[in-house]
Amino acid sequence: MPEGHTLHRLARLHQRRFAGAPAAVSSPQGRFADAAILNGRVFTRASVWGKHLFHHYDGGPIVHIHLGLYGTFTEAPVPMPLPVGQVRMRLVGTEYGTDLRGPTACDVLDEAQVSAIVARLGPDPLRRDADPAVPWARIAKSGKTIGALLMDQSVIAGVGNVYRSELLFRHHIDPFRLGRDVSEEEFTDAWTDLVALMKVGVRRGKIVVVEPEYDHGAPSYAPNRPRTYVYRRAGEPCRVCSTPILTAVLEGRNVFWCPICQV
Template structure:
């Protein structure tokens, strides 16, 4: 499933080529034909990301709501039009570019009250300037659930996915199984700030990059994920050399170094396994 940086990158790129234009909207696959007809010929006024949700807003006040899920895909290409590749649920055509959406988990039209309801259900997005981290902290501070589950809960904090979860908690020396109520404000702020910095780097490079030397400016490899991360999918910790523990949280893979991320309420209060924060 795409993580938050991918959706924000799409919102930025699609907004540049579609916002302010009257769009030709269709459903080559046919499954969204009725919805496409309602916004065909309408002006797109902006494209926004809320966590893993993408909203194409129109001058009618309605918005096309896309959530890619596990298998969805976005394609942006310059005109002239080419034949749709695969089962294209919705096609958006502007003056210079076309955006195709394949296989989304959600593809629907929302009216203004529905848009507001959706936004209110989504937790604060670390990449949005209007995000309120206090909302996330209050939820986490009251919860007995493990922090590794909470920061993946999109109603608590929006945008963090499976790879970022393991990487951020390792960088901050926090065990994923630490109960939320044991995190405290200082460690929460470190999680939030590191997530914000790392996802911003992800938007810039269109890739998940958590290794410090790459985040600081070395050329990233988009093809080799292992070169861009510290512990996700790896056998040993790059800091201490200990074996990485692999386990599951709610059916999703998680990774931790038991030496650098000791469990317990007081653990992880220092500088963490990594360097504390990423700089772009």
């Protein structure tokens, strides 16, 4: 599932390519019935909160998009080729178009409905208005593990499995430590680091977490991916201490950690 930096990067791209001009909106597969409401309206801006992308149109309608596990946008210059596969939404501007396939959500909402979604989410580290005191207040008194809390979008919006595992490694925190046993200093340092790492993700279009002195040795966990310290490296030697990396299921997702570096 794409993490928050991917959505912010998409929002910037869509803002640059579509904002300020009428858009042609359609649903080639026929599953986005509200496309007709949008067709011909001016695309005013794109915004993001966590893993939720919003396309704002003149007159009020807002398209809410959650990519989920399989959703993806593909871009092409105008004139676009005929749609291929199950295209939920096609958005065409003056010079570029984009096709959306396989999202968990793609629907038209009003401001009140968008506000209701945002109200269920924690702060987004990539937003200027993000207040770390809000997630800290929950973490500090929680009997849930920090590994679970970081994946809870109502605590912090936008963090996924890669950032979760890598952030905890970088700050020597066992993912099974309870939230209330994490110190405020540890949380503050981790939050500051998370904001910086996610900004790098927006700028470079990929998650980069390994410091230069450890960016060598075993290859990336998948082709064309940056190296990680622990994510998807179960059984491989820790890049810092050489201890085999462990993995376990936590809140339905695999978490990865070093039993020596993370105490």
